[in-house]
Amino acid sequence: MEQTDLLKGSIPKTLFFFALPFLLANFIQALFGAVDMIIIGWYEPSESIAAVSLGAQISMIIIRIAGGLTVGGTILMSQYYGAGRLQDTKETIGTILTLFSIVALVLTVLMFLLVDPFLLLLQTPKEAFQETRQYVLICSLGNIVIFGYNSISAILRGLGDSKSPLWFIAIACIINILLDLLFIGQFRWGVAGAAIATVLAQLASVVFAVFYLKRSNFLFKFEWSNFRICREKVPSVFRLGIPVTVQDMLTSTSFLFITAIVNSLGYTATAAVGISSRFVMFAMLPSISFAMALAALVAQNMGANQQQRARTSFFLGIFFSLFFALPFFLWAQISPESIMRIFGADPEVVRAGTLYMKSFSFDFLLVAFVFCQTGFFNGCGRTRFVMVNGIIAALLLRLPLSWLFGIGMNGDLWMIGLAAPLASFVQIFVGFLYLRRNRWKIPIIPKE
Numbered sequence: 001m002e003q004t005d006l007l008k009g010s011i012p013k014t015l016f017f018f019a020l021p022f023l024l025a026n027f028i029q030a031l032f033g034a035v036d037m038i039i040i041g042w043y044e045p046s047e048s049i050a051a052v053s054l055g056a057q058i059s060m061i062i063i064r065i066a067g068g069l070t071v072g073g074t075i076l077m078s079q080y081y082g083a084g085r086l087q088d089t090k091e092t093i094g095t096i097l098t099l100f101s102i103v104a105l106v107l108t109v110l111m112f113l114l115v116d117p118f119l120l121l122l123q124t125p126k127e128a129f130q131e132t133r134q135y136v137l138i139c140s141l142g143n144i145v146i147f148g149y150n151s152i153s154a155i156l157r158g159l160g161d162s163k164s165p166l167w168f169i170a171i172a173c174i175i176n177i178l179l180d181l182l183f184i185g186q187f188r189w190g191v192a193g194a195a196i197a198t199v200l201a202q203l204a205s206v207v208f209a210v211f212y213l214k215r216s217n218f219l220f221k222f223e224w225s226n227f228r229i230c231r232e233k234v235p236s237v238f239r240l241g242i243p244v245t246v247q248d249m250l251t252s253t254s255f256l257f258i259t260a261i262v263n264s265l266g267y268t269a270t271a272a273v274g275i276s277s278r279f280v281m282f283a284m285l286p287s288i289s290f291a292m293a294l295a296a297l298v299a300q301n302m303g304a305n306q307q308q309r310a311r312t313s314f315f316l317g318i319f320f321s322l323f324f325a326l327p328f329f330l331w332a333q334i335s336p337e338s339i340m341r342i343f344g345a346d347p348e349v350v351r352a353g354t355l356y357m358k359s360f361s362f363d364f365l366l367v368a369f370v371f372c373q374t375g376f377f378n379g380c381g382r383t384r385f386v387m388v389n390g391i392i393a394a395l396l397l398r399l400p401l402s403w404l405f406g407i408g409m410n411g412d413l414w415m416i417g418l419a420a421p422l423a424s425f426v427q428i429f430v431g432f433l434y435l436r437r438n439r440w441k442i443p444i445i446p447k448e
Contacts, residue, residue: 003160004160004161006300007082007301007309011312012316014297018162018297019292019317019320023290023324024166025165025166026292034281034282034343035177036194036197036198037052037053039180040191040194041343042185043184043190044191049271051131051134051191052194052274053273054124054132055132055139055195057252057255057256058122061249061252061253062107062140062143065103065107065248066146066150067150068242068245068247068249069237069244069245070151071240071241071378072238072239072241073095073096073155074295074296075158075383076236077089077155077158078296079300079302079303079445081159081300082299082302082303083304086219089219092233094220094227094228095234097148098228098229099234099237100151101144103147104143104146107143111136112140115137115140123260123263125263128267131191131192134191135194138199139195142198142199142202145199145206146202148209152168152206152213153165153168155220157293157296160300162296164213167212168205169205171208172202172205173201175201175205176197176201179193180194183196240381240444241383243386244386247386247390247391247394258416262416268349268352269352271349272349272352272413273352273356275349276339276340276353276360283329283332284325284363286324286368287321287367287370290321291321291371291372291374291375292375293317294379297379298310298378298379299379299381310380313376314372314376317372317375318369321371321372325367325368328361329361329362332358336354339353339357340353352413355417356413356416359414359417360420361417362418362421363424366421367424369428374390377440380440389427393424397423398419401418401423402419405418
């Protein structure tokens, strides 16, 4: 386990090299999802591409719930760790792992009960309905694995180790590619094969992570006696984590309803936007990665009462995010057709996806500000503000604009794609207004 000292040293160097494994890990994780789409595109028709695309978006809700709740525990843990309170840090880790395992099991049951009405609500194209349902149900069996991976990775990163999670996800990606080629290419299991490969790869990653940490000098010992819920930590974990989860879920839900709008236009539009969303994941990775690094760095420095170091890191995060996002923006503007062809799209899907990509790609630059604001304010413990700002963007702007541009303008994919950057612009403005109020400086962890 290799930890980075986030409390001292050159801020640009510390942030960049701490965030780099985040970027590589997120790239691999995005590749993890894109592999299913690419290999399905090689062997199966467009209906199957649409099924994997929509199924992955629904499964992403579970990932966002896992990530959101974990953020709450990680912020609390990181601030304790930055303040040098190791016992509180250990108790928070035990609470995170135990509590979220229970949440994962509950979500699995709910997904099995609600999958059909959810797919109907999203106006899933009838050609892709059964395969989408199959994909979602199989992936739901891996919910506890998703929570396990997210929890362990977030804990390590919160302690200053961003390298170990990189190895964990790399193992998962390699296994996923091999299993996809076997299940889809050789066994011809189609969409079900893609889902089974995903679950098995995630399971292998978690098993390796636990084995590795048990053999290393990790702060938390993986023994049954340590897996317990510390009651006094639970309110803080939920107080910090629930707003992040609500925001992430509403953001995901808003995009799912946008997907429903697109689905009403037919599976060609569904496949086009689905393929575009895969590229969008890669394009936004720099901003996501620096935001994740900022959350841990800021949390530790806030715990150590180093507010100025935290604020400087925020602006550096924006600079780095813009620098890495620019090439993706230029690619999407200059040659969006080449992006669509990577995924084996047919000519109709290429034409539809090109329109969407041209307008949506402006968001690649704007989210450099949005995500870094989110990482900074989350690290400060201001998750409720992040939630409110996210709700404004998702429900009051992005979703209504997508409906207006999509339904009101006869399904213009260029206009639908424009809704996201317009919402991001407002979100940035509100975020900087809040920054000037200086409420982010108020400490959140109780005194000893």
